[in-house]
Amino acid sequence: MAARVRVSIFVPVFFVVLLLLAALYEASQEHDKIISGGVGSIRNLSGTRKNSQIPDCGEMESKSQCSQNAKCRWCRSDALDDMCFSKVEAWRLPQKVFSCDS
Numbered sequence: 803m804a805a806r807v808r809v810s811i812f813v814p815v816f817f818v819v820l821l822l823l824a825a826l827y828e829a830s831q832e833h834d835k836i837i838s839g840g841v842g843s844i845r846n847l848s849g850t851r852k853n854s855q856i857p858d859c860g861e862m863e864s865k866s867q868c869s870q871n872a873k874c875r876w877c878r879s880d881a882l883d884d885m886c887f888s889k890v891e892a893w894r895l896p897q898k899v900f901s902c903d904s
Contacts, residue, residue, distance in 0.1 A: 859887055862886040870887035874889070875889055
């Protein structure tokens, strides 16, 4: 009788643990998708993504693309590759290394 009680308790507990593990695995997969990001998406502070037509300044590879976005600045450097930065990033760059368009 005692063995039968243990088996009848074990089965529901086993399924509950199995469901919890499945939920944790699914949550970890969603977290990996959010972190990996993608072209045309922007993450806000909460980690959620929203689609946008304008790519991130760092994704723009040419001066013409960068200058079309009012929020971006094209910065030149003799020591490093020329790159597109956001206004805030361009403002923080060392002036001895980068020269950014206004």
